Amino acid sequence: MSFDPELAHLGVYDARAPRYTSYPTAVHFHTDVGAEFSMSQIRALPVDKPVSIYVHIPFCERLCWFCACRTQGTKNKSAIAHYLNVLLREIEMVRAALPAGITIGKIHWGGGTPTILSPDQIRLLSLALQKMAPRHENFEFSVEIDPTLVSAAKINALAEMGMTRASIGVQDFDPNVQAAIGRKQSIETTLACVKMLRRANIHSLNMDILYGLPHQTVETVNATIDTVLGLSPDRIALYGYAHVPWMAKRQKLIPDDALPSGQNRRELFDVMAAKLESAHYAPIGIDHFAKADDAMHIAAKAGKLRRNFQGYTTDDLDTLIGLGASAISKFPNGFAQNAAKSADYAEAISKGKLATYRGIATTQRDRMIARLIEMIMCDFRADFAALANEYACEMTILAKPILQLQRDFGRYIKFSVDGFEIIHHQRALARIIARRFDVYSDDVENRFSSVS
Template identity: 50%
Template sequence: MNLLRRHGLFDASVPRYTSYPPANHFQADVGRKVQRGWLEALPDGSEVSIYVHIPFCKRLCWFCACRTQGTKTLRPVTRYIQTLCAEIDAVRALLPESIKMSRLHLGGGTPTLLHPDAMNTLLDRIFAAFGTASDFEFSVEIDPTEANPDLLDLLANRGLSRASIGIQDFSPKVQAAIGREQSFEQTKSVLDRLRSAGVPRVNFDLLYGLPFQTPDSYRQTLDQVLKLAPNRLAIYGYAHVPWVSKRQMMIPESALPGAEARFALAEQSREIFTGAGYDPIGIDHFALPDDGLAVAKREYRLRRNFQGYTDDPATCLIGFGASAISRFPDGYCQNAAATAAYSERVETDGLAGHRGYEMAARDHLIERLIEDIMCYFRLDPEALTAAFPDDARIIKEKLFRLWRRYRDIAVPDKMGFELTPEFQSLARIVAHQLDDFVAGTAAHSRAV
């Protein structure tokens, strides 16, 4: 505990490193300028991942920091789907004919609030634009409190291969404090429906560090989760950032567990899920050994992306919708964030790129160093030098600096760097040491 404290685990606010550089370093003048060229430059035969953002929810949960807006009617959603279709057409026109999609993920917000007709329209347009690769996977974020059975059946019939279900915590007291009521029975019935309709894999999202969570209440949630037997879990630390997400002002701050109590909750979930046969993946995911993520980890194919960890082989991600981020071989491009600004850009230009980042050669190296720490907690100088032969000196310097700073928590190894298992929770802090940007801390969540 002392070493964790000494290295800042209980005080630091650092990026989650779902991208490098983190999105707060994207620049306003990039997006529009580079987007068209980067789309046109994708080689024939490429595989891409597709992310579609649906920024609407019928109720806004107080804890949620995602980019979304409340709506009582489906009217703005229907208009938004039309804009999405126009954006898909404009992007598709710039891509080579033979491009294939390796992953399709609908996220939000709440994609399951779409009327089945609107969902069909959207999926028709996506599948008409992009053929599917051989290991294609189709996933959708599902709010079990907003999941019409007809829509679930429709998704299953359209080939949904992974349902990503938001749970957070089953304790009624915690749920009342975070503005999200969702019973175990309701969740189970959505899950049963999906499974009986033939959806083969299910992910759950849980949160630790929520108000009124105690080791006992959390254990009950985890036991209930185990009964539902998800294939994969993401267990995130609750990011309390009311200056970013105003609705979090409804959360009673005095009921939030302190940093050490948060860490204990994270450790509790690690013990319970690894004890139940799940493989730990990176800092906050767990997967059954036959799940794609666990297989990718064993085969050293694990990667970091905006959903956390992925086994997606594609190096290009195209994001559609307000605030969606695309990843190209040469950098990032984020669409205009507000729905009105996004729609206006699509109407005038077809594309909605707004801000972004052009990667320099050195950024690619730092990205790889950070990804290796976040995925495997280690840096292997031989593999790094083979991948970046011109950067041997920088690699050596970076390793040397890590060694000087983290000698007491690293596996003894004269050449490389590896965090010992009991200190892997420090991965984000170690990654931050590799980061070339002097990041302001206010934009980020706690390290644990």
């Protein structure tokens, strides 16, 4: 993303915008949406379309300072066992409500640290999920793995239960950077984890790396990328660190003055991206890279890349049922989020009700704009003809933002009768352009991360 003075003048590099892993974004969820909404959505799911399942395990043994995920630090095995029992009860409630004949296309375990579960707990949870509904023929099962909290027995249990993809958190291998973000993880530990996964025949690996961390330099990020390339993951997510200590309290432990400036962040991303591309990883969307034969690259080339709460995905299923504390469900007609605190979540489930505490019911116009934003974030283009075909709703709402885009970013976007394509500085502009179509967008700017 080479520097452009005109974009700098327009404030693009300093702008903050949602990452648009959903539309409307979660800041617009409200408490009018509760358990009744979720239950009615689950009961009405069409049986001819498989559903995805997300399972949230909120516990971590270590609490990394940079992390803004919903996590709870614990080494208390009985707290984890209690949570698992609640989760099993929630799974049974959803199973009982699912229409007969529905299948499960994908399951993802995230957190937190799913590998905090013991091998027996992994089997118990997986078997309960298997009983919910039969697996679709193209079934995938992915799990977020913490290399510092995993063992061959846990990986073997996951493989036995059908795990097809592992996502490994790396962030950065430099010891100074790791010390500044409160996350120690040696190269040897990560390598041992990769070897265990390969031995268990899990060959589809994703690695998460961060740029914009304290003390990162061109030299340190080059070294991290070299090590990551040596581990040969299929996909790499290269996320910008979002420093929002007013929202994620642990980030107060990270010294502001050790963070790279906006211009340095761009330089770090460019260096890492160039290195990945020269190693034949194709850029995908704003922050992913994948090998040529990886399903994500194939989906992106075919215009079938999608975006959900986990970021970019090949999951094109309309429904994602979120299970566990703070998990978000995406239904055909809206979003619903479970109570964020484990105690509140457990209390709701103990009363025999789903734990939904907020969400939003969407209109056809919302769903049309959601798809438009997804096109911009995934393909850097908009296809109005396809939108008009798929969503029978009023499109005049798009006229004003289109005129504004022509005025502000005319030389970066190619317009046609049927849509537009971002032709320059796609990464910098995608979230800003997407936001122009966001009718919920308001003054909550400081909740969002920098676009560069």
